[in-house]
Amino acid sequence: MSCLRGWTLDAILNTHHHWDHVGANMDLKRRFPHCTVVGPRADQDRIPGIDTQVGEGDTWRFGVLDVRVFDTPGHTRGHITYWIPQSNALFPGDTLFALGCGRLFEGSPRQMWSSLSKLLPLPDHTRVYCAHEYTEANARFAVTVDPHNRLLAERKDRVEAARRKFLPPTRSPPPS
Template sequence: MAIDILTVPCRADNYAFLIHNSDTGQTALVDAPETAPLMAALETKGWTLDDLLITHHHHDHVEAVEDLRAAFGCRVIGAAADAHRLPDLDLAVADGDSFETCGLTTDVFDVSGHTVGHVAFYMAATEAVFTADSLMALGCGRLFEGTPAQMWESLLRIRALPQTTTVYSGHEYTAANGRFAITIEPDNPDLIARIADIDAARDANQPTVPSSLALEIATNPFLRADLHSVQAGLDMAGDGAAEVFGEIRRRKDNF
């Protein structure tokens, strides 16, 4: 199976992702932040749009849904639990469900925290997980609706995937996330090296998304709240991981 995944920059700092199966000609999109760049990417590639997968209801992830539906008649897929505030869904899915898009079995994970009803989409055959504003490159989404315990459990579900998984997240926040992460683990050599790589990429106007799950596990403080070294650095040795995660999130919110 020949699968291409194209990162499409949208709005000020959003990313959307086009998934194309060159064997079948099918194309899917994860999130729809802005019409013009998505239409331009599809036109440049000569692709039509079969499926549109929505991770959560925030405007910067759904703004272009109706334009794309009108242009292509694509099937719109999103969380049943969030259906009341999403565009009309052709397929409503829930945690534990699987469906097929572009010839790929796609597993649905509830990753509530940033919002309640946020979902991630995992495609094992191509080792890709689309996390939007749950797990982000060197960070995680702000907790607008969920609790620290909810988000920690959501992140653990993603962390349990094979470390060869590629993480496709929703925003170019990585440089700012790095400036915060180094305050949590100033002596983490993997983090120090990653920040240098991020700076070089941004200086060259290159995206830092997607990232590898292995790299996130090694450097992302929000995935490391259960490590003794991180807890000790926060004077929280012996505290529960969800509580430690909550403290890291609180510090990031005020950074």
Template sequence: MPSSLEIVRIPALSDNYIWLVHEPVSGETMVIDPAVAEPVLAEAEARGWKITQIWNTHWHPDHTGGNAAIKETTGCHITGPAAEAARIPTLDRRVGEGDRVTLGGVEAEVLEVPAHTAGHIAYHLPSEEVVFVGDTLFAMGCGRLFEGTAEQMHTNLQRLSKLPPETRVYCAHEYTLSNARFAVTMEPDNQALLERVAAVEAARALGQATVPTTIALERATNPFMRVSSAEELAERRIAKDSFKA
């Protein structure tokens, strides 16, 4: 089912993606993880959209750096992880596992997915077949384990893998080419992976974005989602951390 939301990709910094999300019935507009404010405000103004909300997935500055300026300009309401509220001083609402947030008439469920950071959350919008995952799940990759464990990340990825296969996954970075080249070293005989790598290399050669991805694609080609244990994920994460694409 196609989403009723309009979701716009805004590149920022060296490889970040900020997501500008418009719900046309209510006219509400939300920003996921604004690294910086200027391109977000410019894009919203160009489209005639008023930003009413920001949803943060975790505290890292390349996900919250634009919060204060956007809030000062628009008066928007900021939602983010309760467990990281001390590190996100601009929050208006603190949320955790099972909480609901809304954009107009569209509801999102908050999923706690700690590992990249201790309080990382994701936002699943089941009616739209969309999930915003921050730095937990990437196209053919997963986030570094800065504040959590391989066991936590394994639990996260297995949980996300159980979402409907058509669910579109909006992550926050263009890491796909490096992830793809690493993935092939883990599963060199995975035909679906080999085909995807070729498509990604062609897209990036043309300067095209490679996300959003889908749960189905990740089930078939993501070496971190396809592991059989947390121990195997840990081994692959250590290997990826030192991998030179």
């Protein structure tokens, strides 16, 4: 928490109830009493400290930004994704990763497919902020599924080269 000295935390956007996403909510609220915890309405009973519940079609105002909400079940039943159109930023939690998607803990393959399909129409220049960095593992898996895909093999090589240099394997384009 010492890294937060001098900063103010206004909001925590939870996408689902798993401990690695909500485990610090109460500690952060104690440190920043005016912080608002936003999370999925469907999982409100499983998210500590939740103040604002949102779901499909809701828009939550954060300063000058409109944060739009999509229900994206699959990883969990109550999973949501946040999209900020003004900055072309997507926060998919554990729904979408570079070269992959989240594991199905509570949802079904059909739900995950439907959730990913909801995100597909977003603008091509949308910057995706994944909740975890699984690109290298996803690339290794993907080439076993599609071993003759030259572009996929090249992407895997670039990801591995970046990791050897301790660089991030994925980079979003700068804001437009």
